[in-house]
Amino acid sequence: MSSKNLCWIRRDLRLHDHYALSQALKNADETFLVFVFDELILTKLKNKKDRRLTFIFDSLKEIESLLNEVGSSLIIKYGDPAKIIPELALELKVDGLYFNRDYEPYAKKRDESVTKTLEKNKISVFSFKDHVFYEKQEVLNGKREIYKVFTPYKNKWLETFRAQESVVPNFNCVLKKMAKFNNPNSINKKNWMNTIGFEEITCVLKGGTTEAMGLLSQFKKHMHNYKEARDIPALNQTSNLSTYIRMGNLSIRDMIRASLEKSNEGASTWLSELIWRDFYQVILDVYPKVETHSFKLEYDQIIWLGSKADFKSWCEGETGYPIVDAAMRCLNETGLMHNRLRMVVASFLTKTLLIDWRLGERYFAEKLLDFDLAANNGGWQWSASTGVDAQPYFRIFNPYNQSEKFDPDGIFIRDWCPELSLFSNKQIHYPHESDMVEQVEAKCFIGSDYPHPIVAYKGQKDKALAMYKAIR
């Protein structure tokens, strides 16, 4: 009798260098591939034009087309995966279920439940490390504990890497062993998006490995400049690959290999960012409480003084701080935001508007195309000083200085706040300080065409320091 496996893809939407799929194919005569649109996640999404759905949909279409070329197909389901996956495994009479591990609290519970049900039914379950380069137990300090400070973690990560990995593994997937069948429920034919209650929309990034590979090869051409250029949003010199990494259109090993092709400061700085990613995944895995609590629990005692009205202005990009407004409008329009600006707006929300980091984190979670619980939570808690290895609470970004330093000619601001575009390179950072003649020349009246600053930075800084000090 021929042997059959089922491989369940989730945030690893690709058919190359895929650990679980490569092993499923190796260990059976034929392998089925399934993706489940998880109703428990989808029903929580308020926006029925959520860009991430379009991105996932495009990624799945690409996978299905590739499978069709080898006479196979992709199984697509909608519902609760904890029920659907065991039912499907039993229906297909597979020998084993294969998937790559996910470290988010919900995903871990879901996978435990699926594993228990299948094991009761004598179907073996195999899970793999694929989504990170190193898991929690692989990079430990001298006391065999996980690191809570990034720099020593990074040094140990690199030391481990140099000691172990002469070649970064590439988990080859022999697709001719994919199960041969035609799926009448094809994602390419049927309007799946409408069926599950969502609408396809135009998205700034097209999902899929082909697109991701194209972006990666573009980025490789200027990776050597990364260290200098990565902080200037208007230059757009970062890789823009976060959504593809989040959805697994590329493997983390694809990225590590790319970073090792050349030895220069740009490449090693970029590799550091990938190590930050591993770091935050480990933190979420080991401390799932960070999903709702400050990593440093004492910071949960902060009494946030900010107002709902200021939060609304922040969300809408109407704070009267041009760099913040430009960044938030860019997020609302595209689902993306440059890393420097994420730090600026997160610091502004928590330490200038005095609003709980959790509100900002949730807003990002709703809007970001590349939303990743571990990285988002890590980034927010770093900015709010509540996190593991966060910046100290008394380091408060001055939004004006950040604006002048990282968008000196106001190019990014002009792109997203066109009403400010005629102000000079100097005034564009402080339009509210311009006099009436300057406002007439700029064809922009502060208070009607563009808001006055909703709060005064200086006074708020003192309040923030007092607010943080109150819990010490």
Ligand SMILES: Cc1cc2nc3c(=O)[nH]c(=O)nc-3n(C[C@H](O)[C@H](O)[C@H](O)COP(=O)(O)OP(=O)(O)OC[C@H]3O[C@@H](n4cnc5c(N)ncnc54)[C@H](O)[C@@H]3O)c2cc1C
């Ligand atoms: C408040 C805040 C929220 C964030 N939310 C997310 C999020 O939801 N999803 C997300 O992927 N990143 C998040 N980041 C990290 C970072 O801003 C993005 O990864 C980066 O802007 C994506 O652009 P890029 O692909 O061009 O990155 P590049 O600069 O090209 O970096 C390469 C890759 O490294 C990873 N990476 C880079 N910086 C970080 C970091 N600080 N932490 C973890 N991984 C990193 C990403 O996978 C990124 O694609 C957040 C940062 C902050 C400060």
